[in-house]
Amino acid sequence: MAPAPLKLIALNCTLKSKRSNEQSSTDVLLGQIVEELGKYDCNGEIIRVVDLNIKPGVTSDEGEGDDWPALRKRILDADVLVVGTPIWLGQPSSVAKRIFERMDAFFSEKDDQQRTPAFGRTGAVAVVGNEDGAHHVSAELFQCLLDVGFAIPPHALTYWVGEALGETDYKDLMRTPKPVAQMTQMLAANVAHMARLLKRDPFPGLQ
Amino acid sequence: MAPAPLKLIALNCTLKSKRSNEQSSTDVLLGQIVEELGKYDCNGEIIRVVDLNIKPGVTSDEGEGDDWPALRKRILDADVLVVGTPIWLGQPSSVAKRIFERMDAFFSEKDDQQRTPAFGRTGAVAVVGNEDGAHHVSAELFQCLLDVGFAIPPHALTYWVGEALGETDYKDLMRTPKPVAQMTQMLAANVAHMARLLKRDPFPGLQ
């Protein structure tokens, strides 16, 4: 029997609007992750968060014009959340931060077993920058994902950065470096495996 | 001869709009810092950043409707920048992150001595939260401030957080805890001292 199909959502937390017609390096890397996850029958879409109106706040609905309630629903409808962010000053983008501020509301939305709405879902992270910062950005995002209720398998990270003070963009590389391609394959294998385990056997929480 | 007066600007990076009429704990703490700095003839205003339209991006002007160019000017007109932020998930707010993304442009605005526009200015940090996160938030903001060109004196931080998993707000405390009041006094003494030294003897940069 074929394993159940999985649903993913990938959030591109670049600062660049699609309207700018500039390609986003984060988009390129997320595209590669989505392709690899597809091989495990895990499919879904990449969302450009900066083009939505995610209002500042820490509730699940900040009122008129807020695009978070719809995005929140899509996140919770998926089995897998991939958060992709560029690096600025060695840190995740403000767009990535905003997303997690809104998920802070999950803490007040626990069920009777003390599980947040994200419980049972699996998280992964993609990071790109001209240089330096991927490990720390992943640490910040892994902590946020775990805090709000996602599970993380080992090696659920793909990243690329250039040499210190470099100015090359990932999107401009002639080819994907082999170790990066392998990280992406490993991410997909681990994320799909964990997501399937948790779909079949969800965390019971506290009885 | 009295020392030259100093100008400060304090950025409140809370997620709460002034329009909400909710008091901001960050505002309370920044107010105390501004009061203490006033004793050293260092005066200025607190700006509620969330009420401005600071557009996503890493340039000094992101075009129509962008409030950053005016705010950028005010920051560079001051001798002292105090960044105040609440803690969410143990990390600085997305509003604080946004501010520093915009200051990333300073790197491409160096003068012939390789000094960014922020050189010669002094930075300080204020952090408030219900619980846990102030040291890390200060580490993130100190690194950003230093990277874009501010100098930091020792003990340029005031913070308050409650016990683990606490839910009390700083603004609701009956009185300011004595060690917090003393931190604020120390911050003011050190920041004023360093700002005066640098006003008189600016960094020469590379010749």
Added chain:
Amino acid sequence: MAPAPLKLIALNCTLKSKRSNEQSSTDVLLGQIVEELGKYDCNGEIIRVVDLNIKPGVTSDEGEGDDWPALRKRILDADVLVVGTPIWLGQPSSVAKRIFERMDAFFSEKDDQQRTPAFGRTGAVAVVGNEDGAHHVSAELFQCLLDVGFAIPPHALTYWVGEALGETDYKDLMRTPKPVAQMTQMLAANVAHMARLLKRDPFPGLQ
């Protein structure tokens, strides 16, 4: 049929030797975690790492007198690794850092499926301090655990810290705060669940 018993190892990364006869707050918290995990038939021991000779380095055996090879074996013999650390200057202890430096060697010990020796094991974190730092310490340790090959379920963290600038020790609290006790129960439920899933269905790695 009863679920298979699980083995745990808990590393106490306090700076205090057992020989000092001072009680370690980290020990108290780890003891509570071990007790809760015992309810899920997950049993093992707490090791005081500072009393071992874990030599500086990034290989699996740094030669004469090195206690790491034996500790490494015990870690890999267990299904669950709980790392407990005090907070100093808002950061994990040097003893905790040392442990992960030694696990860096796992990267060069991957099998043909690109899995490090830690793959299939589940990690959790315990943090105690007088004040502030638990979220960041957990971020640092979660990132290390994931990087070297452990999986992390949601809410795999228990922590306690006092109010800002506080000086109370966890070991001196009259009773365990209820929210801390509940975090510990949740940690145990989630860690035991994930460890059982992974014991039955290990990550396949890359084919």
Added chain:
Amino acid sequence: MAPAPLKLIALNCTLKSKRSNEQSSTDVLLGQIVEELGKYDCNGEIIRVVDLNIKPGVTSDEGEGDDWPALRKRILDADVLVVGTPIWLGQPSSVAKRIFERMDAFFSEKDDQQRTPAFGRTGAVAVVGNEDGAHHVSAELFQCLLDVGFAIPPHALTYWVGEALGETDYKDLMRTPKPVAQMTQMLAANVAHMARLLKRDPFPGLQ
């Protein structure tokens, strides 16, 4: 009149003993910093910390065999402290962490003006790794330096890391990359300037 000479101490927090006869990349970078600072009449030595017996603990003297009291004296005798560390798992070395744990004792050694023993001294940071981590490592070390009482000028950091997943060592580069050499020059200019200002006009602390 020539400016007063300045004293520096540089701590190499590599995990490699001098006895190993392996060259340390951190040493190479620290050597370049020391050379540049020499041009500003700021001179001193590089200490290999791993070859000392810096005992675990948070007091200024951990008893028999502890090499910290002597090292502590040398740090406080200098005007400038440069901390150099390799990156492991995106984080500072355990040897660097240990140093700051010992400086935690400064908090209980404040004078009547609430100044720690480090007040009036200037800090700087050097980071090297095969890949990724320099910004975060600098954030961790800057926060520690500021917390214990050092002042930090802008651009008080020199670092080098290779491309993502790279395996090249800084010590094996054919030549120093020009942007790295310039960072080092800038570090020296800023650190020497600030150290001189603070030597002449120390922080007054609280009256």
